[in-house]
Amino acid sequence: MTEPDLSTRVGPLELPNPVLTASGTFGYGLEFSHLGSLAKLGGIVTKGLSLEPRKGNPGPRICETRGGMLNSIGLQNIGIEAFLVDVLPGLRQYPARVVLNLFGTSIDEYRQLARRAEPIPEVAGVELNVSCPNVDRGGIEFGHDPEILAKLVAAVRQETTKPLIVKLSPNVAAPHELGEAAREGGADILSCINTVVGMAIDAGTRRPLLHTVRGGLSGPAIKPIALRIVFDVARKVGLPVIGIGGIETASDVIEFLLAGASAVQIGTALFRDPATPERILDGLRSYLRESGIAKVSELVGAVELPSDT
């Protein structure tokens, strides 16, 4: 049998394969260049970029929990300008498509960010971070109110012809309603999920383990939540979906594809094993070969549900 076809279309976004790295888990990409993964990825989503550099939150910023971790980085980043000038050229040599994760504290800031990215050919798409749980202003206030989200997405849509991704929060009752708002605003793709708000306490010291008390939970612990939201959003909203949440094996990826995701982002698993994407891609190829599936896209949404659901 010929090699299975891993090339992937997520709406207007074309990728060499369906495996991307999630924002905030891959630095700006170059941190991984000597570990080999970079050459094999379908895409990279950058750390959230703002107009000006951001300092981030004081430590402790991370703590480990069973099957995952909490983080409260506070969107420390070098700013979009430094990224485009200092980092992006170094990523040019790799086939991975570069998606800019954008973060603003006002609709106007998001617009300016999108406008800055628009003329850059190496930018394959933009992902709006409207669901970061770890900053005082911005982000989440746009991601929890359908009306504001629709307005924000519509404003950014005017600035960009690039594939426009909106990253949804799991910390709302009905994430698909936010997905519908993003669609109305003109989003091309939805990515879900961002981290789940959580907390950890040290019983010995009686203190929270994070400086900011609350943080975002990621890792295998959140996979079932992510899978459910991907399934709901893909069925109810009608936009292509990128699945994120606790993915660390080829089997995890297949589950997300079956639930309705067209591609996936790998996050926390990279911290444990920077070679996770390669391992997943090898596993995915073997699975497709052994199952006689020619194109990975055949799996998208192919979950077989009981007839009475």
Place this chain on the structure above:
Amino acid sequence: MRDLRATVSSVEPHPLPYFTLHLEIAEDFLPVVPGQFVMVEVGERLEPYLRRPFSVHDLRVAGSRVEIDLLGKVIGRGTHLLSTASPGSILRVLGPLGRGFEVQPHDRVALVAGGVGSAALLLLGRQLADRRIPFDFYYGGRSSIDLPCRSDFEEAATASGGSCIVTTEDGSEGREGLVTGPLGEALEQGAYGFLYACGPMGLLAALAGLARDHGVAGEAALETPMGCGYGACLGCAVPHVDGRFALCCKDGPVFRFDEVRW
């Protein structure tokens, strides 16, 4: 930096809760700079999920055979699993990581360790001895058990032409009190041209203050919680004097005293 499969040669027990993990690792691991660290994958998949950072405590190279030692303290499940690892088991080791100590020529220097922070200083001591730079090793612990591998430090210090000064908070070994006591007296005499340190943040902050007061420069290896160890997760923030947060794993773990906002 490489992600290598290392084989556990043995686990050397010290008075609880300390242990030394002896690992055989591929030659590709070299070179390593004193103060650099590794991220070690710990046995099971979900708990602990993340790797654990360890200083490269010691190193033996015989031909293509490389053995590294990691000095640890059992704190949680991860370190417990490592302290009970069976000889022959395989652990993945990412490293060497970060910025290490910079060895500069001085007439005499001081190495200062608080407890298991000593793990970052043995390789440095050996290198100083090789370069004929005499050093005194100040080893502080809560009590006599909190001075793991003390004899190794004594030997290295003696080999360099220096000595080992021990303090314990409970007075069970050496002089009672903190290392800053005898170190402060020696600095008063102008004994050292440079300080190297590793230990809890409180101790390092005190040392940085002491060094500044005596006009002596120094470097410290910092310990913070770490997610990845190579600059991707931004979890290990260290307040830098320039106002930003530096990353312990990438900008450090070794910082000059005057780089950190203590």
